[in-house]
Amino acid sequence: MASSAxxxxxxxxxxxxxxxxxxAVVHNDGAAFGVSAEALMRARYSGYVLEDRPFLLRSWHPDTRPKNITxxxxxxxxxxxxxDKHRGGPLDTEGTVEFIARFRHGTDYFELHELSTFERLDGQWVYKTGNDPAN
Ligand SMILES: [Zn+2]
Structure with missing residues (x-):
């Protein structure tokens, strides 16, 4: 992952x-999880791009965290x-971030449109759930 960076x-x-x-600041320093839900959302996207599995699992709420990520x-x-985003700031304990992540498989292009819920746990933001905003 460092080489692609x-x-x-x-x-x-x-x-x-x-x-x-x-x-990288969020990936490498757990204290930076506390900045904002949006910063964690961005770091999780980058975590998928760089395939940083330990970070993605660490930043996942223990109630909803999968056993592994492939x-x-x-x-x-x-x-x-x-x-869009709601709350998720320094004084909040919950927040939501709506995002669109674009990706492709070969020549097929996709958009992941998700409304993610974040919760502050022991001072640090963690990802809790993701839903399709249309539902
Ligand atoms: Zn970034």
């Missing part, structure tokens, strides 16, 4: 900073757009 220093989450000054070898992530 070196090849392309722009952070995969698309916020416009280098990976080292953006999601990455599809044919899936290429293309970008993240934050559509």
């Amino acid at each position: 070196r090849r392309n220093p722009a952070c995969p989450c698309g916020v416009g900073k280098t990976y080292e000054t953006c999601c 990455f599809s070898p044919n899936q290429e992530w293309l970008g993240l757009t934050i559509v």
Whole structure:
């Protein structure tokens, strides 16, 4: 994962900073989980791009955390757009982030449109659930 970050220093989450000054801070320092639900959402997207399984599991609420995460070898992530967010700030204990993540399998293009719920647990944001915003 570090090698792909070196090849392309722009952070995969698309916020416009280098990976080292953006999601790497959240990936490498648990204290940074406390910043905001959106920052954790971006870091989780980058975690999928870089296939950082330990970080993705660590930032998942223990009530909903899967036993493992598998990455599809044919899936290429293309970008993240934050559509909307509610709460999830320094003084909140819950927050939601609506996003669209684009990816492709070969020549087939997809969009994952999800409303994610985050909860602050012992001072740190964790990902709890994701739902289709249309439902
Ligand atoms: Zn980032």
